[in-house]
Amino acid sequence: MAEKVKLFVNGQEVEVEAGKNLIDAFGAVGIEIPHLCYHPALGADGNCRMCLVGIEDGRPPLVPACKTKVAEGMKVQLDAEKIKKIQRDIMELELINHPIDCPICDQAGECKLQDYYMRYDGKPSRMTVKPVLKAKKMDFGCDVVHDQERCVLCARCVRFTRLVTKTGELGIVNRTDYARVNIFPGRPLNNRYALNVVDLCPVGAMTSRDFRFKQRAWFLTKSPSICQGCSKGCNIFIDHNREKYKDDVIYRFRPRLNEKVNGYFMCDEGRMTYKQENDNRLIAPQVNGREAGFAEAIEAVRRAISGATKTAVLVSPNASLEQIFSIRQFAASINAALSGYSDGYIKAGDGDDFLIQDDKSANRAAFTLLNIDDSKAGFDAAINGADLLINFQNDLGRSLAEDQLASVLANAKLIAISSAATGCTAKSAVAVPVASYSEDSGSLINCDGRLQRYEIAVAKNQPLKSLIEVTNLIGGEIANNQEARAGLQAAVAVLKDIDLEQIPAEGIALTESEVAHVAA
Amino acid sequence: MSGKVKIMERKGKDLYERLYLVEIFKGMAVTFGHFISNFLDNSKLYVRHYPEQKPEITARWRGRHRLTTHEDGTMKCVACFMCQTNCPAKCIMIEAGERVDGRTEKMPVRFDIDLLECIYCGYCVEACPMDAIRMDTGIFAVTGSDRQSFVMGLDALLATPGAFSEEEYKKGGA
Ligand code: SF4
Numbered sequence: 001m002a003e004k005v006k007l008f009v010n011g012q013e014v015e016v017e018a019g020k021n022l023i024d025a026f027g028a029v030g031i032e033i034p035h036l037c038y039h040p041a042l043g044a045d046g047n048c049r050m051c052l053v054g055i056e057d058g059r060p061p062l063v064p065a066c067k068t069k070v071a072e073g074m075k076v077q078l079d080a081e082k083i084k085k086i087q088r089d090i091m092e093l094e095l096i097n098h099p100i101d102c103p104i105c106d107q108a109g110e111c112k113l114q115d116y117y118m119r120y121d122g123k124p125s126r127m128t129v130k131p132v133l134k135a136k137k138m139d140f141g142c143d144v145v146h147d148q149e150r151c152v153l154c155a156r157c158v159r160f161t162r163l164v165t166k167t168g169e170l171g172i173v174n175r176t177d178y179a180r181v182n183i184f185p186g187r188p189l190n191n192r193y194a195l196n197v198v199d200l201c202p203v204g205a206m207t208s209r210d211f212r213f214k215q216r217a218w219f220l221t222k223s224p225s226i227c228q229g230c231s232k233g234c235n236i237f238i239d240h241n242r243e244k245y246k247d248d249v250i251y252r253f254r255p256r257l258n259e260k261v262n263g264y265f266m267c268d269e270g271r272m273t274y275k276q277e278n279d280n281r282l283i284a285p286q287v288n289g290r291e292a293g294f295a296e297a298i299e300a301v302r303r304a305i306s307g308a309t310k311t312a313v314l315v316s317p318n319a320s321l322e323q324i325f326s327i328r329q330f331a332a333s334i335n336a337a338l339s340g341y342s343d344g345y346i347k348a349g350d351g352d353d354f355l356i357q358d359d360k361s362a363n364r365a366a367f368t369l370l371n372i373d374d375s376k377a378g379f380d381a382a383i384n385g386a387d388l389l390i391n392f393q394n395d396l397g398r399s400l401a402e403d404q405l406a407s408v409l410a411n412a413k414l415i416a417i418s419s420a421a422t423g424c425t426a427k428s429a430v431a432v433p434v435a436s437y438s439e440d441s442g443s444l445i446n447c448d449g450r451l452q453r454y455e456i457a458v459a460k461n462q463p464l465k466s467l468i469e470v471t472n473l474i475g476g477e478i479a480n481n482q483e484a485r486a487g488l489q490a491a492v493a494v495l496k497d498i499d500l501e502q503i504p505a506e507g508i509a510l511t512e513s514e515v516a517h518v519a520a
Numbered sequence: 521m522s523g524k525v526k527i528m529e530r531k532g533k534d535l536y537e538r539l540y541l542v543e544i545f546k547g548m549a550v551t552f553g554h555f556i557s558n559f560l561d562n563s564k565l566y567v568r569h570y571p572e573q574k575p576e577i578t579a580r581w582r583g584r585h586r587l588t589t590h591e592d593g594t595m596k597c598v599a600c601f602m603c604q605t606n607c608p609a610k611c612i613m614i615e616a617g618e619r620v621d622g623r624t625e626k627m628p629v630r631f632d633i634d635l636l637e638c639i640y641c642g643y644c645v646e647a648c649p650m651d652a653i654r655m656d657t658g659i660f661a662v663t664g665s666d667r668q669s670f671v672m673g674l675d676a677l678l679a680t681p682g683a684f685s686e687e688e689y690k691k692g693g694a
């Protein structure tokens with residue numbers, strides 16, 4: 001348990017965590033101190049002065065909350081008239097040249113200036129001279145759009161490129177009215193995490209070209225999930241909305257805080273993987289290249305299985321722990337060889353030492369846990385002499401060249417159970433659509449052995465069956481996640497002491513100590 | 521047909537009332553009296569001769585919507601979705617895009633109002649920060665032969681002029 005200190009806020013005694021600054025410590029117990037430039041991942045810069053608070057009998061009597069650590073017995077004033085006046089004055093200063101673009105600003109609804117104006121200011125403008133005009137809609141590269149007029153010069157974006165990506169593309173040039181955030185001439189943002197400045201910017205000065213004008217923030221439902229762009233498993237929010245007469249569609253991914261995995265950030269590539277959830281989906285079941293009913297497709301799969309002499313089963317390294325387990329069970333029940341071959345998901349040398357990993361699959365660690373072979377030799381052995389290949393979600397076209405795939409399919413009939421329309425589903429004798437991860441729930445193990453859970457985020461108008469349900473329909477024993485979890489607990493030693501139904505928000509590290517700790 | 525026959529008791533205090541017929545003829549005399557006098561001269565009727573005679577509408581009347589324009593003909597709407605957000609009937613459907621007429625940055629590429637769902641409350645007009653949507657067309661009767669014809673699109677909304685002068689409209693409190 002973290003150490004606590006007792007102090008006074010507006011005369012009332014409050015117990016907060018020791019060692020933190022006032023903003024974080026108070027924020028954790030639900031007391032807000034307005035701030036613009038401070039961000040926990042970027043440290044205190046102390047440039048905006050929005051966070052000034054009074055310290056009774058303190059020397060100095062006014063301190064920036066972002067730079068002040070909590071101390072035993074401290075008497076903090078947040079609602080004194082002089083503090084309120086400072087907050088109003090800072091707001092007025094920020095708004096002197098602000099364009100108040102809210103009607104056309106993508107940040108509206110999640111903008112700190114708007115929020116703080118409503119909460120701490122609420123005064124009409126006293127400006128009688130024309131505001132200073134600055135550049136708008138600037139292309140900063142990496143699909144980041146900058147609006148100098150909306151900027152409050154908090155330098156969060158600048159600090160991000162200096163402290164986190166260490167690329168330093170951004171800077172604040174000039175002073176006073178002339179101060180602007182800018183790139184160096186001809187050197188736009190050029191790093192794989194650039195879009196994080198859009199989330200970091202407390203106002204609408206940094207916006208994403210991809211999301212630009214697509215939705216207003218208040219229409220979006222923000223569902224927690226896990227990114228499946230690589231094996232890091234960054235925690236995300238899936239922001240989605242069902243417009244009138246339309247389907248539930250994802251508009252963006254945003255990073256969600258998990259200190260143990262991704263902190264406050266995620267990579268740009270992962271952010272864009274939301275498109276795969278919307279587009280190029282396998283919607284209608286297919287039998288021999290033509291659209292078919294769902295029952296007909298299932299029947300065709302069952303017939304193919306009973307007619308086959310040797311069957312091989314291929315599983316995707318993106319499948320959840322529960323899915324892989326139920327597929328393993330199913331493969332064993334029909335005496336099929338099981339392979340997780342997916343070399344094409346690994347992009348050697350692509351990873352870095354921050355978040356991005358070489359392995360672009362979300363759950364390869366589960367293969368080790370469940371003893372699933374993902375080698376080429378294993379796949380060749382499994383497919384050798386087989387006349388039926390059942391492919392669960394694995395995009396084989398990524399691992400095999402066109403001619404190799406053709407030679408595999410020359411002998412074996414292909415059944416594709418997939419959420420995406422890929423080259424494989426087009427070549428299959430039977431294709432059965434299933435729900436993708438944004439429409440399903442399950443557990444993943446990331447590259448560091450951390451077990452995490454994602455829940456259903458999107459509900460389509462025509463919901464597809466989950467992979468486990470389809471596996472069950474074609475002969476698998478396991479009918480749902482609960483059964484799979486019970487089975488996993490019984491079968492896998494490492495999971496024995498973990499309650500798979502109750503995985504904490506930060507996930508569980510599958511190491512001896514933490515497992516023991518959770519069980520205790 | 522062998523329905524249940526129910527015999528009603530005749531009401532009335534004496535024979536004259538129980539007879540009914542006398543009262544019925546007296547009533548018919550009034551009806552026919554009005555019919556004949558109106559038939560010969562209908563100028564004294566107490567009702568409006570709609571649709572030949574249109575009602576007078578004040579500037580505050582909430583009629584069919586329109587989208588307003590600047591002097592140079594560009595639309596005032598900036599696709600902020602305030603009207604759509606405020607609409608209790610959820611009958612405004614906007615899609616926003618990049619502005620192409622040289623003003624600011626954002627404009628609607630689609631702006632549909634489903635008049636069959638609209639309850640003519642005027643909340644959209646109140647919500648608009650740009651005075652871009654008004655209900656001052658003076659159109660109070662919208663007709664159509666199918667559902668789709670009641671969905672007003674961007675062009676139709678922009679094409680209809682206001683029925684009142686700017687001063688009159690502003691007097692209405694706008
Ligand atoms: S940054 Fe905030 S206050 Fe400024 S225009 Fe955008 S939403 Fe409005």
Ligand code: SF4
Nearest residue numbers: 151152154155157201
């Ligand atoms: S662009 Fe945003 S994050 Fe960067 S200095 Fe301006 S307000 Fe701060």
Ligand code: SF4
Nearest residue numbers: 607638639641642644
């Ligand atoms: S008048 Fe009312 S119901 Fe009709 S579009 Fe406007 S806000 Fe919606």
Ligand code: SF4
Nearest residue numbers: 597598600601603648
């Ligand atoms: S009509 Fe007005 S409120 Fe509606 S989107 Fe356009 S500008 Fe916004």
Ligand code: FES
Nearest residue numbers: 038046048049066
């Ligand atoms: S948050 Fe403390 S000065 Fe900006």
